[in-house]
Amino acid sequence: MTAASRRRDTPPPRTADSEAEVLRGFLDYLRESVATKVEGAAEPQVRASAVPSGTSLLGLLTHLIAVEKMMFLGERATDWPATFRPAPHDSVADVVARYRETVERANEALDACTDLGTPLPRPGRTDQAPSVRWALTHMIEETGRHAGHADILRELVDGSTGR
Numbered sequence: 001m002t003a004a005s006r007r008r009d010t011p012p013p014r015t016a017d018s019e020a021e022v023l024r025g026f027l028d029y030l031r032e033s034v035a036t037k038v039e040g041a042a043e044p045q046v047r048a049s050a051v052p053s054g055t056s057l058l059g060l061l062t063h064l065i066a067v068e069k070m071m072f073l074g075e076r077a078t079d080w081p082a083t084f085r086p087a088p089h090d091s092v093a094d095v096v097a098r099y100r101e102t103v104e105r106a107n108e109a110l111d112a113c114t115d116l117g118t119p120l121p122r123p124g125r126t127d128q129a130p131s132v133r134w135a136l137t138h139m140i141e142e143t144g145r146h147a148g149h150a151d152i153l154r155e156l157v158d159g160s161t162g163r
Contacts, residue, residue: 010029010032010033010162012026012029019116019133020116020136023116023133023136023137023140024107024110024136026140027136027139027140027143028103028107030140030143030144030147031099031103031143033147034060034061034064034143034146034147034150035061035096035099035100035103037057037147037150037151037154037160038057038058038060038061038092038095038096038099038150038154039092039096040092041057041058041092041154041157041158041160042157042158043091043092045057045157045158046058046092046157047059047086048157049153050153050156051153054084055084055149055153056084056086056153057150057153057154057157058086058090058092058095059084059085059086060084060146060149060150060153061086061095061096061099061150062083062084062085062086062090062095063083063084063146064099064142064143064146065083065095065098065099065102066080066083067083067139067142068099068102068103068106068139069102069106071106071120071135071138071139072105072106072109072110072120072122072135072139073102073105073106073109073122073123074121074122074123074124074125075124076125109121110132110136113132115132116131116132116133116136117131117132117133118131118132119131119132120132120134120135
């Protein structure tokens with residue numbers, strides 16, 4: 001492994017004191033971590049899987065786009081396994097840009113939520129929504145879990161390590 005393939009770790013965020021700022025700060029930290037882990041990965045390795053489940057770097061980010069849209073933007077996913085499969089025409093840059101745009105839209109929706117205990121507004125959905133607090137906590141867990149997967153997959157692809 002070359003020095004160029006190692007990145008310095010980015011420390012966790014130093015956020016303000018409010019619960020909302022802490023939760024959103026850690027979620028944004030993990031979002032950036034996973035996007036950066038996929039960004040710059042070479043084709044076709046970014047689509048390749050070194051694990052029996054078939055999980056790939058690009059597939060992880062495609063899945064997280066679907067989860068963000070479901071949780072914060074009210075969209076539904078009817079086939080969760082399919083969310084792990086990027087379209088053949090999707091480039092790394094396309095998926096990373098789509099993820100960042102989805103995160104921006106999700107953050108805009110969260111900006112309107114002033115009380116963490118209220119149900120999360122999810123336009124177009126009639127099912128009971130979780131609280132904003134629960135949704136943020138779940139997304140920290142979901143994104144953190146997949147960021148860890150991305151760490152391992154990226155190291156297997158090209159030796160790149162670090163957050």
